Amino acid sequence: MSKVDLKMLSLQLGVSVSTVSKALRDSHEIGASTKAKVLKVAQELGYKPNPYASYMRHHKSKTIALIVPEINISYFLQVIEGAESIAREKDYHLLIYITHEDAEKEISIIKHLQNGRVDGIIMAISLHIDKYDYLKECISNDIPIVFFDRICNEIETVKITTDDTASAFIATEHLIQNGCKNIGYLSISSHLSIGIKRMDGYKDALNKYDIPFDESKVIHCVNQPDEDYNLIKALLSGSTKVDGIFSSVEKFALTTYRVCKELKIQIPEQLKVVCFSNILNADLFNPSLTTLSQPAFSVGSIAASALIKHLDKKRSTISNEHIVIKSQLIVRESTAVSNKD
């Protein structure tokens, strides 16, 4: 069966395409009985309006894009689930793009999306970006952007993050209170907002307990699995004494577990580990992993709600607000006080 379109309805009904079109749009130019006839035949033949034709009339695609650096990280997954739930509810379509932390890829996706394919964008910026012209251009082309997690402070829009500094403080203080005196910090980035704020919280906690900040205990991970493995291994097997690790993101904590397995370092007896993570199976790890968990599903749903609310209102500028959602420290075995302490 070929697709039922306006032309087919017009042939079937013996009226013009324009009449069919106006009747379906409930135009005042068409009489009630004609409208009823058109609707009846349209329903019988299973006519479905073409979304792109509707776009051509209203200049709305009812589609939003969600751009994430990686998909294999529980936090981003849960953000996608949250955004998807709202998109479905509000009858929007959700396009997913993965940058794989590649700045060029990210810039090309953003340029690509400015041709009307989407009405708006939700995104977390990838690692190696420090100039934001391509984002400003996108917004000036009437495609609003809502940021989450890795935000751009230079741009006025809705931004959603956790309380990065306060959470990092809580995690570091937890290590100190459980006996750690030499805490290493695994940094994801020294220029990304989350990198800076989480490091601030780490420093604040050291400061409160009069522990001097020691640059040699900070590992600037480069986001290459093998290299990061070697960087963490060098820290844990070198001359610097380390009895605790606070990792700014999940994956470096998992790498720490693997390094400890190789070096036969006992967690938590010899090294305590805590990290930002939404991993669902942290309780099954050996040992179970203490995490700072973000309400990532809410981050996704709040981002999508804010964007769609703006799109549906057609206001000229999106509101400029920074929404902060608290993380929760979930204490498990990896930071436990052991008998040997």
Add this chain to the structure above:
Amino acid sequence: MSKVDLKMLSLQLGVSVSTVSKALRDSHEIGASTKAKVLKVAQELGYKPNPYASYMRHHKSKTIALIVPEINISYFLQVIEGAESIAREKDYHLLIYITHEDAEKEISIIKHLQNGRVDGIIMAISLHIDKYDYLKECISNDIPIVFFDRICNEIETVKITTDDTASAFIATEHLIQNGCKNIGYLSISSHLSIGIKRMDGYKDALNKYDIPFDESKVIHCVNQPDEDYNLIKALLSGSTKVDGIFSSVEKFALTTYRVCKELKIQIPEQLKVVCFSNILNADLFNPSLTTLSQPAFSVGSIAASALIKHLDKKRSTISNEHIVIKSQLIVRESTAVSNKD
């Protein structure tokens, strides 16, 4: 800055909209010097062709949908990554839909996608579906569907699965060879293709080693976390002796780990566990988990390649082939022969 469209270019150039449009499409009706002028101004003003206008001309949206039952399962995640990589390469957009194993949601998504929003669909069918009229209708409306993992045998199209029966046989035989005599099977579904075939492989292995099949050792999970927990707990704490578990999917194996923690059952000493799973952190579990891993990234990329190849060729029917990709048994601690055996 308002968006640059054909009209704006026409005003700027002092030629008709039709001339601009034809020049941009490299029509033979327009002279070389005019074309050059139009292209130059279009470039200077940052003109981007409207994808929906292009759709209206060619009836192609260059968009495909990927429908998965859940996103929080490593297998589906890796399929998404594989499909996304091909979509990007072939300049297609990828819409993601999650059914959450809800049959009504799945049917409504499929109906919704038939209005021209996408050119084709890649999907794994959700659990509680046993009538396929809505899929046949979709295909008859010229939206081809490629199935993976959970396929529909009644429909002639490209289907991609692993060698479910052979893999289930290998996993069950592995348990038997490591000393298990009473192996429980955790079933995802008794009517889904993967449910039937994986159960067949389990039975074949029992049969080869003259172990009688015992229905009381088969748990038909219902995909409700709490209920499944109780079903597995009843099996492991009841009168039926069980020394091994083969789980048809990842999540029931993780539930088994949690039940064992509560009941203080030692893995692998008292119970060996193996399951189909692509979980990336199986090596960090307590104990590390033996898995049947599928090349899920390849499943996604092969599915997207097959669909896009068909769409680009515009052949009337998609080829009917069943592509089988082998799984790999990765032996870890959860099935190890222990001193107590």
